[in-house]
Amino acid sequence: MSALIERLRAICGPAHVLTHDDPATDLSAWEQDWRKRSRGRALAVVRPGSTAKVADVVKSCAAHGTSIVPQGGNTGLVVGSVPDDSGTQVVLSLARMNAVRAIDPDNLTMTVEAGCILQNLQETVEKAGFLFPLSLAAEGSCTIGGNLGTNAGGTQVLRYGNARDLCLGLEVVTAQGEVWHGLTGLRKDNTGYDLRHLMIGSEGTLGIITAATMKLYPLPAATLTAWAAVPSMQAAVQLLGLAHTRLGPGLTGFEVMGQFALSLADKHYPQLRVPLFKETPWCVLLENSDSENEAHARQQFEALLEAAMEAGCVTDAVVAENIAQARGLWHIRESIPLAQAEEGLNIKHDISIPVSRIPAFVAETDALLQREIPGVRLVDFGHLGDGNLHYNVQAPEGADGPAFLREWEARVNTLVFDQVARFDGSISAEHGVGELKAHKLPRYKDATALAMMRAIKQALDPHNLLNPGKVLAASAPS
Amino acid sequence: MSALIERLRAICGPAHVLTHDDPATDLSAWEQDWRKRSRGRALAVVRPGSTAKVADVVKSCAAHGTSIVPQGGNTGLVVGSVPDDSGTQVVLSLARMNAVRAIDPDNLTMTVEAGCILQNLQETVEKAGFLFPLSLAAEGSCTIGGNLGTNAGGTQVLRYGNARDLCLGLEVVTAQGEVWHGLTGLRKDNTGYDLRHLMIGSEGTLGIITAATMKLYPLPAATLTAWAAVPSMQAAVQLLGLAHTRLGPGLTGFEVMGQFALSLADKHYPQLRVPLFKETPWCVLLENSDSENEAHARQQFEALLEAAMEAGCVTDAVVAENIAQARGLWHIRESIPLAQAEEGLNIKHDISIPVSRIPAFVAETDALLQREIPGVRLVDFGHLGDGNLHYNVQAPEGADGPAFLREWEARVNTLVFDQVARFDGSISAEHGVGELKAHKLPRYKDATALAMMRAIKQALDPHNLLNPGKVLAASAPS
Numbered sequence: 001m002s003a004l005i006e007r008l009r010a011i012c013g014p015a016h017v018l019t020h021d022d023p024a025t026d027l028s029a030w031e032q033d034w035r036k037r038s039r040g041r042a043l044a045v046v047r048p049g050s051t052a053k054v055a056d057v058v059k060s061c062a063a064h065g066t067s068i069v070p071q072g073g074n075t076g077l078v079v080g081s082v083p084d085d086s087g088t089q090v091v092l093s094l095a096r097m098n099a100v101r102a103i104d105p106d107n108l109t110m111t112v113e114a115g116c117i118l119q120n121l122q123e124t125v126e127k128a129g130f131l132f133p134l135s136l137a138a139e140g141s142c143t144i145g146g147n148l149g150t151n152a153g154g155t156q157v158l159r160y161g162n163a164r165d166l167c168l169g170l171e172v173v174t175a176q177g178e179v180w181h182g183l184t185g186l187r188k189d190n191t192g193y194d195l196r197h198l199m200i201g202s203e204g205t206l207g208i209i210t211a212a213t214m215k216l217y218p219l220p221a222a223t224l225t226a227w228a229a230v231p232s233m234q235a236a237v238q239l240l241g242l243a244h245t246r247l248g249p250g251l252t253g254f255e256v257m258g259q260f261a262l263s264l265a266d267k268h269y270p271q272l273r274v275p276l277f278k279e280t281p282w283c284v285l286l287e288n289s290d291s292e293n294e295a296h297a298r299q300q301f302e303a304l305l306e307a308a309m310e311a312g313c314v315t316d317a318v319v320a321e322n323i324a325q326a327r328g329l330w331h332i333r334e335s336i337p338l339a340q341a342e343e344g345l346n347i348k349h350d351i352s353i354p355v356s357r358i359p360a361f362v363a364e365t366d367a368l369l370q371r372e373i374p375g376v377r378l379v380d381f382g383h384l385g386d387g388n389l390h391y392n393v394q395a396p397e398g399a400d401g402p403a404f405l406r407e408w409e410a411r412v413n414t415l416v417f418d419q420v421a422r423f424d425g426s427i428s429a430e431h432g433v434g435e436l437k438a439h440k441l442p443r444y445k446d447a448t449a450l451a452m453m454r455a456i457k458q459a460l461d462p463h464n465l466l467n468p469g470k471v472l473a474a475s476a477p478s
Numbered sequence: 479m480s481a482l483i484e485r486l487r488a489i490c491g492p493a494h495v496l497t498h499d500d501p502a503t504d505l506s507a508w509e510q511d512w513r514k515r516s517r518g519r520a521l522a523v524v525r526p527g528s529t530a531k532v533a534d535v536v537k538s539c540a541a542h543g544t545s546i547v548p549q550g551g552n553t554g555l556v557v558g559s560v561p562d563d564s565g566t567q568v569v570l571s572l573a574r575m576n577a578v579r580a581i582d583p584d585n586l587t588m589t590v591e592a593g594c595i596l597q598n599l600q601e602t603v604e605k606a607g608f609l610f611p612l613s614l615a616a617e618g619s620c621t622i623g624g625n626l627g628t629n630a631g632g633t634q635v636l637r638y639g640n641a642r643d644l645c646l647g648l649e650v651v652t653a654q655g656e657v658w659h660g661l662t663g664l665r666k667d668n669t670g671y672d673l674r675h676l677m678i679g680s681e682g683t684l685g686i687i688t689a690a691t692m693k694l695y696p697l698p699a700a701t702l703t704a705w706a707a708v709p710s711m712q713a714a715v716q717l718l719g720l721a722h723t724r725l726g727p728g729l730t731g732f733e734v735m736g737q738f739a740l741s742l743a744d745k746h747y748p749q750l751r752v753p754l755f756k757e758t759p760w761c762v763l764l765e766n767s768d769s770e771n772e773a774h775a776r777q778q779f780e781a782l783l784e785a786a787m788e789a790g791c792v793t794d795a796v797v798a799e800n801i802a803q804a805r806g807l808w809h810i811r812e813s814i815p816l817a818q819a820e821e822g823l824n825i826k827h828d829i830s831i832p833v834s835r836i837p838a839f840v841a842e843t844d845a846l847l848q849r850e851i852p853g854v855r856l857v858d859f860g861h862l863g864d865g866n867l868h869y870n871v872q873a874p875e876g877a878d879g880p881a882f883l884r885e886w887e888a889r890v891n892t893l894v895f896d897q898v899a900r901f902d903g904s905i906s907a908e909h910g911v912g913e914l915k916a917h918k919l920p921r922y923k924d925a926t927a928l929a930m931m932r933a934i935k936q937a938l939d940p941h942n943l944l945n946p947g948k949v950l951a952a953s954a955p956s
Contacts, residue, residue: 104834105719105834106833106834107832107834109832150668153666157665157666159727161643162666164672164675165643174926178926178929179926180926180927180930181924185832186831186903186904186907187865187866188631188640188830188864188865189907190631190904190908190909190910190911191904191905191906191915191922191923192679192911192927192931192949193679193680193935193949194675194679197642197675198675198676198934200672201668201671201672206671218722218726237584238584240584241583241584246769248727248767248768249637249726249769250769289726290726291723291724291725292778300770352666353664354664355584356583356585357585383666387585387663387664388666424663424664425664426662426666428667428669429666429667429668430666430668431668432668433668433669433670441670445670446658448652448656448658449658449670450670452671452673452938453671453673455937456937456938458937459934459937460934472670
């Protein structure tokens with residue numbers, strides 16, 4: 001293997017090829033996944049600084065039959081960007097490719113390298129007067145290449161779509177080490193199969209994204225946030241419909257939170273002062289982005305909430321008076337997973353269901369779990385506007401967390417995912433498949449679709465060199 | 479071959495398998511393309527009435543090694559949906575599969591079969607209080623299956639995207655006659671490769687779309703149209719930026735029209751009363767869709783136009799006073815291709831360029847053509863908001879049209895497409911590839927992308943049974 005390492009050092013420079021040969025080198029940042037569920041062992045971590053060098057690295061690895069794990073910020077939640085424990089895989093970090101190649105104000109696009117940190121991009125374009133609307137919890141560390149590789153979601157999907165919907169063009173290094181120069185800034189291009197969307201969300205198993213051309217938007221003139229108490233999940237769905245009609249595309253956020261989820265936030269972070277949750281089973285956080293001004297946004301919001309109260313789908317509501325209050329409301333929403341962790345171990349699900357079926361799904365699945373596990377506590381919250389729930393299962397009060405997980409995790413997953421399938425939903429709304437859920441696809445994915453996925457993987461990466469075992473489990477029948 | 483015909487009759491019923499055996503049967507509606515550029519000869523036209531029957535037809539054809547040409551409304555512009563002249567291909571018409579399977583108001587989706595006529599869908603959901611925003615000239619005849627197969631564009635792309643952006647899920651029959659049940663109504667689903675986007679725009683060469691789940695939107699409360707004179711293409715681009723900022727997502731249309739294009743409309747249809755074009759090189763048609771009311775939309779529009787006049791990018795403008803006036807303005811825009819036809823033969827291009835580069839592209843390419851062809855007349859118009867120009871070349875005044883085409887068509891195409899390539903554009907923005915442009919891809923498409931397309935085609939349709947010769951030319955090297 002040292003011939004390959006030597007070659008990689010010649011390509012990238014010795015400083016950018018890290019191995020375990022030097023015992024002082026700590027590779028855990030690249031070998032350990034974000035949620036600390038899996039620790040692999042890499043043959044080497046290579047950090048090429050250009051697309052041409054990425055292509056050379058791939059060609060060299062291919063010549064040695066060595067597989068490659070592409071990696072951005074390594075913040076994924078499904079064990080998609082770390083090597084296995086064989087010590088034979090090369091981690092290819094895109095972190096050094098972090099140039100903003102171009103911003104085109106008239107075309108409302110930017111062309112950026114895969115290793116750009118999401119938050120840096122948001123800030124760079126905001127200074128130029130534009131909005132890059134992709135936004136998610138890991139934005140301080142995750143990279144745009146990883147966002148595209150996993151088709152990241154986040155809090156602005158309702159209006160702006162997932163990462164794929166923001167991408168116009170890609171530059172990709174194939175499994176053969178060829179470069180596809182597809183950095184188009186075009187909103188219409190019907191010259192053949194859409195390879196862009198095939199690469200996006202393929203989690204580095206079909207090609208390595210080295211750069212992308214992304215859409216920009218004008219900065220909204222004002223953004224307001226409201227918090228509403230709703231008497232039922234069905235009422236939340238009704239409020240969503242009203243908000244769509246009255247705010248149109250101004251509706252940029254619609255998050256639902258169950259009473260127990262909010263009570264955990266209130267219990268562990270009393271300083272957050274969670275509003276309105278004590279007398280209502282559900283609260284909704286709404287965001288309205290306005291291209292005119294704050295007065296107009298406020299008037300729109302107030303008219304919506306009045307209409308919703310008249311219709312009976314809102315019982316009480318507040319509109320944030322200023323940016324600090326708005327941030328405070330979002331902060332409550334974002335603190336729920338942290339409050340859950342404070343409360344103890346729990347089983348998380350990132351699922352989606354057609355919006356219209358969410359009330360029945362939640363009622364049925366809550367009841368099913370409560371029958372199965374006496375005292376179980378359900379932390380339901382999520383991006384209702386996208387049909388995306390973080391449907392989390394908390395151990396009964398005072399239970400031994402690790403014992404609860406050992407006894408229940410696999411069974412609860414099956415139970416919840418089977419329910420998701422019954423309601424025509426998805427077992428991974430925004431987090432992807434990675435290694436964590438690869439073995440679940442044969443049960444939950446349409447068999448014909450899975451066969452097509454395997455055929456495409458075989459066609460584009462016949463020697464299974466790119467991120468093997470991710471998305472498509474190695475052991476599944478062909 | 480009669481064994482196959484017999485089998486197809488057993489599957490679909492004798493009335494739904496048409497052949498040339500009966501000399502009274504006229505198959506020209508299925509064999510002749512919309513622009514009458516190509517007339518093929520089919521072995522048979524089959525019209526299955528269900529997904530299961532489509533799958534059976536495909537399996538039977540595959541067993542006989544007979545290739546299949548899927549067909550919707552047969553309104554495509556690039557010879558993508560008619561058979562070749564061999565008399566050996568089966569045309570599979572989806573026209574009988576025209577059920578609206580479901581409308582889900584809370585999920586803002588509808589699930590419809592491939593053969594539904596676009597305009598019928600628009601009208602059906604409008605009655606239910608929703609907008610289905612896909613809109614194009616052929617909407618009275620084209621089908622949603624064809625719209626997806628070709629990733630249709632049209633007049634609302636600026637706000638709502640192309641056909642692919644409106645689709646959440648698909649049902650597809652593969653080249654093996656298997657059914658992929660992918661009719662999800664989910665806005666987030668990260669469980670593997672995006673086969674939906676791969677099928678959309680593949681022009682029936684990778685699978686046969688039998689049904690789709692499509693997004694709906696609330697009906698806007700008011701839609702207003704304005705017409706502005708702008709002093710240059712650069713000013714039109716500047717106006718577009720202002721409109722994006724001030725109207726936000728309310729901006730649903732932005733069409734540019736050159737003076738000569740408008741003079742043709744004025745000459746051949748004087749009753750249209752084209753406004754403002756005589757003293758300005760370009761006019762722009764803008765559309766503003768508002769979720770509040772007409773007064774608000776008008777106030778927004780007037781503020782925008784005032785700001786644009788102050789900035790010098792608009793010299794004069796009118797806002798339509800009522801729906802009839804608005805329709806009249808759109809009618810002028812839509813009459814340009816007809817006025818061109820009245821004027822004589824011409825060479826059409828459906829191209830896209832990054833918006834920021836359109837002024838330079840038009841100036842350079844106009845000059846280049848005028849140098850090459852003395853007296854040539856350029857009919858420039860299109861969806862500037864999408865960077866999509868219909869860049870058409872009209873014979874010199876009084877020229878012999880057919881002679882002009884014979885002498886110049888191939889050369890003009892190469893000249894224009896080479897310019898498009900220089901400006902990082904696309905030689906087919908919204909019409910697709912079909913047979914007409916398949917042989918042009920090797921020159922204008924990235925070689926690595928083309929190789930991936932061939933690998934995918936080979937993987938999903940190894941015997942080249944689905945629409946052979948479309949998108950990927952048969953004769954090109956592998």
